[in-house]
Amino acid sequence: MSAKAKSSGGGWAAYIRSAREGGLILDDAPNAELHTRLRALPSVERLLEQPEVQALQAAHGREPVVAGARACLDAARTALRRHPGAEVPALAELSLAIDARLARAARPVLHPLINATGIVLHTNLGRAPLASAAAEAAAAVASGYSNLEFDLEAGRRGARTQGVEPLLCEITGAEAALAVNNAAAAVLLALSALASGGEVVVSRGELVEIGGGFRIPDVITQGGAKLVEVGTTNRTRSSDYASAITPATRVLLKVHPSNYRMLGFTGEAGLEQLAALARERGLILMHDLGGGALVDLRAMGLPHEPTVQESLAAGADLVAFSGDKLMGGPQAGLLVGRAAVLEPLRRHPLLRAVRLDKMTLAALEATLQLYRDPARAAQTVPVLAMLDQTVAALQARAERLGALLDASSPHRNDWRVEPSEAFTGGGTLPTQGRESRALVWTSESGAELTARRLRTGAPAVVGRVRDGALVFDMLTVSDAELDGLAGALEQVRRS
Ligand SMILES: *Cc1c(COP(=O)(O)O)cnc(C)c1O
Numbered sequence: 001m002s003a004k005a006k007s008s009g010g011g012w013a014a015y016i017r018s019a020r021e022g023g024l025i026l027d028d029a030p031n032a033e034l035h036t037r038l039r040a041l042p043s044v045e046r047l048l049e050q051p052e053v054q055a056l057q058a059a060h061g062r063e064p065v066v067a068g069a070r071a072c073l074d075a076a077r078t079a080l081r082r083h084p085g086a087e088v089p090a091l092a093e094l095s096l097a098i099d100a101r102l103a104r105a106a107r108p109v110l111h112p113l114i115n116a117t118g119i120v121l122h123t124n125l126g127r128a129p130l131a132s133a134a135a136e137a138a139a140a141v142a143s144g145y146s147n148l149e150f151d152l153e154a155g156r157r158g159a160r161t162q163g164v165e166p167l168l169c170e171i172t173g174a175e176a177a178l179a180v181n182n183a184a185a186a187v188l189l190a191l192s193a194l195a196s197g198g199e200v201v202v203s204r205g206e207l208v209e210i211g212g213g214f215r216i217p218d219v220i221t222q223g224g225a226k227l228v229e230v231g232t233t234n235r236t237r238s239s240d241y242a243s244a245i246t247p248a249t250r251v252l253l254k255v256h257p258s259n260y261r262m263l264g265f266t267g268e269a270g271l272e273q274l275a276a277l278a279r280e281r282g283l284i285l286m287h288d289l290g291g292g293a294l295v296d297l298r299a300m301g302l303p304h305e306p307t308v309q310e311s312l313a314a315g316a317d318l319v320a321f322s323g324d325k326l327m328g329g330p331q332a333g334l335l336v337g338r339a340a341v342l343e344p345l346r347r348h349p350l351l352r353a354v355r356l357d358k359m360t361l362a363a364l365e366a367t368l369q370l371y372r373d374p375a376r377a378a379q380t381v382p383v384l385a386m387l388d389q390t391v392a393a394l395q396a397r398a399e400r401l402g403a404l405l406d407a408s409s410p411h412r413n414d415w416r417v418e419p420s421e422a423f424t425g426g427g428t429l430p431t432q433g434r435e436s437r438a439l440v441w442t443s444e445s446g447a448e449l450t451a452r453r454l455r456t457g458a459p460a461v462v463g464r465v466r467d468g469a470l471v472f473d474m475l476t477v478s479d480a481e482l483d484g485l486a487g488a489l490e491q492v493r494r495s
Pocket residue numbers: 182183184185210214255256257258259288289290291321322323332333426427
């Protein structure tokens with residue numbers, strides 16, 4: 001240590017001295033000064049000996065703290081080089097920098113946020129928030145053992161979906177049910193098990209891309225079946241399906257055009273007509289419904305979105321839908337229909353690859369329990385409860401948020417409450433907004449920069465930007481989130 005200090009104290013100063021004595025012109029004086037200042041930084045070892053940094057090692061472990069200390073010293077060196085006037089940071093300052101760096105690194109990349117977009121089912125923001133009963137059920141099985149695949153009565157191996165299948169049948173009136181990883185997997189599994197090596201007939205108007213590259217023609221090909229397109233983009237009749245049927249036909253597939261709408265001169269064959277045709281020709285009618293409403297949304301003043309029960313009643317042999325769209329549960333792909341049609345799916349090897357995990361199954365079962373009483377579901381399933389809010393309630397929430405902002409910084413006059421249009425999202429009711437209320441905030445530092453600060457803050461907030469202002473739609477913000485949202489806005493106001 002002392003030898004090192006001597007040499008580090010001696011090097012530049014001695015060099016400068018000898019240069020002067022030798023009558024040389026020293027034009028490197030600022031550099032020499034820089035080196036003196038760089039030497040004033042502590043070593044990694046010295047930094048690690050600080051009590052604050054010792055405490056960090058106890059909390060985070062030695063390795064991350066050593067890496068953090070190195071990174072902070074590197075950053076300090078860079079700062080000294082770039083800014084000739086910069087102060088050499090004190091030990092305490094460096095300790096704080098290590099602490100901040102470790103806290104940043106420990107923050108999970110995937111974390112909760114406040115969705116103020118007014119889009120209830122936002123695929124990028126995790127789609128449906130779970131009912132508290134569903135979240136609790138998932139947590140309950142997460143950290144211990146469970147009877148995931150164990151029949152407790154018989155004391156032997158049981159079916160993984162034993163809890164959710166009877167509930168799905170009870171709620172939808174279906175004869176049989178199955179649950180897999182998501183609706184895309186459900187459709188792939190169904191086509192693989194039912195139509196591989198055969199033909200699947202689909203209307204040209206329904207050869208859609210659902211999003212994320214999930215395209216109906218590709219899924220049919222992946223399932224080992226041949227796609228037979230019928231009709232035209234805007235109009236397809238039942239007779240178009242009938243004349244396309246060959247001995248190789250296995251499935252008539254109807255796809256709900258979830259995320260887009262065709263307007264004008266359009267026409268499609270109804271499920272009833274196709275069901276009659278499928279029965280007559282010994283084929284399977286499958287409905288890829290997507291959204292998967294289990295209750296009629298018209299009761300909430302929304303336009304009609306076809307329900308699973310309606311599809312079955314119209315004669316579909318198999319209906320596929322998502323667990324985390326209008327049903328408001330965890331990510332899952334649900335299949336309901338005739339027992340004989342579902343049987344080949346249960347035996348297909350792909351089922352193992354698309355099965356659900358215990359936490360999702362627990363959340364799914366708890367969500368389905370709520371639907372045994374649709375009135376209770378409307379109140380307790382967050383997606384339904386959000387859609388069912390009155391404009392007056394949304395107005396009141398926006399004003400409460402404004403009051404919180406005024407309480408922390410009075411007389412700013414930087415917000416107002418305005419009407420806004422909120423959306424169901426998740427590829428459901430794409431053209432139909434519903435009336436909502438938003439707090440519109442004009443930030444001094446500009447909307448885009450402010451929006452970015454809010455997205456990267458804690459809690460993170462995602463809103464919309466409209467005409468240079470930030471729009472926080474109250475449909476997707478809960479009362480419990482108001483304090484956090486106000487706090488996040490206040491932080492940006494102050495910075
Ligand atoms: C959303 C959707 C899917 C895909 O559902 P995931 O659960 O996201 O896999 C499939 N088909 C239709 C019609 C959809 O709307």
